Amino acid sequence: MFNLSKEDIEKIDHMFNEVQNASKTFMGYPCNQDFDYDRLFPFLEYTVNNIGDPYIPTHYRLNSHTLEREVLDFFAGLMHADKDNFWGYVTNGGTEGNMYGLYLARELYPEGIVYHSQDVHYSITKSFRVLRMKNIMIRSQKNGEIDYDDLKETIHIRREVPPIFLLTIGTTMRAAIDNVGKIRSMMEELAITEYYIHCDAALSGMILPFIDNATPFDFAAGADSISVSGHKFIGCPIPCGVVLAKKKNVDKISKFVEYVGTLDTTLTGSRNGISPIFLWYAIKNIGVDGFKKKVSDCLERADYALAELNKLGCNAWKNDFATTVVFDRPSQDIINKWQLAPQGDISHIIIMPSVTKEMIDEFLDDIKNAKNKG
Numbered sequence: 077m078f079n080l081s082k083e084d085i086e087k088i089d090h091m092f093n094e095v096q097n098a099s100k101t102f103m104g105y106p107c108n109q110d111f112d113y114d115r116l117f118p119f120l121e122y123t124v125n126n127i128g129d130p131y132i133p134t135h136y137r138l139n140s141h142t143l144e145r146e147v148l149d150f151f152a153g154l155m156h157a158d159k160d161n162f163w164g165y166v167t168n169g170g171t172e173g174n175m176y177g178l179y180l181a182r183e184l185y186p187e188g189i190v191y192h193s194q195d196v197h198y199s200i201t202k203s204f205r206v207l208r209m210k211n212i213m214i215r216s217q218k219n220g221e222i223d224y225d226d227l228k229e230t231i232h233i234r235r236e237v238p239p240i241f242l243l244t245i246g247t248t249m250r251a252a253i254d255n256v257g258k259i260r261s262m263m264e265e266l267a268i269t270e271y272y273i274h275c276d277a278a279l280s281g282m283i284l285p286f287i288d289n290a291t292p293f294d295f296a297a298g299a300d301s302i303s304v305s306g307h308k309f310i311g312c313p314i315p316c317g318v319v320l321a322k323k324k325n326v327d328k329i330s331k332f333v334e335y336v337g338t339l340d341t342t343l344t345g346s347r348n349g350i351s352p353i354f355l356w357y358a359i360k361n362i363g364v365d366g367f368k369k370k371v372s373d374c375l376e377r378a379d380y381a382l383a384e385l386n387k388l389g390c391n392a393w394k395n396d397f398a399t400t401v402v403f404d405r406p407s408q409d410i411i412n413k414w415q416l417a418p419q420g421d422i423s424h425i426i427i428m429p430s431v432t433k434e435m436i437d438e439f440l441d442d443i444k445n446a447k448n449k450g
């Protein structure tokens with residue numbers, strides 16, 4: 077380990093500086109950087125690997141399954157999962173959780189067609205290809221939410237095929253929420269009883285449960301599986317996430333898996349055993365009340381940014397319950413500096429616990445200066 081040349085050491089130091097600097101102007105992606113995991117660093121000296129199902133004992137005991145199950149219990153509580161009928165695991169991120177949900181849905185309804193909005197996350201389209209699932213893209217409304225009329229018309233003419241809904245709970249650009257309740261009413265109206273609802277709640281899955289009267293999306297509302305990212309609102313140096321599904325459904329496909337004898341319950345074999353410890357630590361330290369406070373503070377700063385951007389004539393707006401503020405696409409300099417994600421003529425900032433009022437003010441100054449110059 078001590079064979080690094082002077083040049084190599086400089087490279088590492090340079091990398092560290094770059095990372096440090098980039099984190100100071102980071103507002104376009106929903107990754108909270110406000111965390112402190114120092115206490116857990118000793119774990120990094122071990123090859124903690126959560127290989128296999130977190131609920132099944134294995135010979136590989138160098139794992140954190142016990143804490144992983146507590147993390148899953150926490151999310152199951154937040155998402156109102158049935159205590160006796162849920163299963164899940166800590167994933168490598170929202171993408172894996174979504175792929176797991178789709179995989180489960182496809183095994184249950186091999187002929188099913190997936191319906192999703194135009195605003196679906198780009199990674200989902202890739203999962204459709206990997207899983208070879210037939211999918212139909214539905215128009216989005218202006219606010220980024222799926223267009224229910226278009227959806228209903230589209231399903232109406234394919235009533236014989238079980239629909240699989242890939243709903244986005246907090247879209248990437250506009251943090252719009254597809255309404256699980258409206259989908260269920262639609263199924264009732266169409267007298268369709270065989271369907272599956274997966275909620276991609278990568279970001280908002282850790283925001284909405286802490287807001288009174290937010291649009292429901294959880295198991296009580298009718299979801300069959302839910303994926304949430306761990307490194308977004310909670311914050312974690314290692315990308316991670318949680319996927320939850322109904323145990324009865326998972327059991328159906330595990331049987332199928334035993335029969336084939338090649339796959340196991342989780343998508344990957346070896347699994348990161350460190351991130352469940354990090355998530356557990358954050359959850360224990362922050363707690364439900366702590367998350368409530370963080371969410372309400374972020375919403376407050378989002379309202380502030382929204383009002384100030386409008387004073388500068390940026391046509392800013394945001395969806396209800398969102399910490400994502402959408403506005404006219406700014407200059408390329410500003411996009412580069414603040415690492416913003418543009419889409420056509422709009423862009424956004426996402427207020428996370430690590431996005432301080434000072435950062436917002438500096439950003440507003442940049443916008444103001446650019447307008448004066450322009």
Ligand SMILES: *Cc1c(COP(=O)(O)O)cnc(C)c1O
Binds near residue numbers: 306
């Ligand atoms: C971030 C995000 C994803 C992907 O999650 P990762 O944790 O980056 O894999 C999927 N869907 C939505 C809506 C997201 O915001």
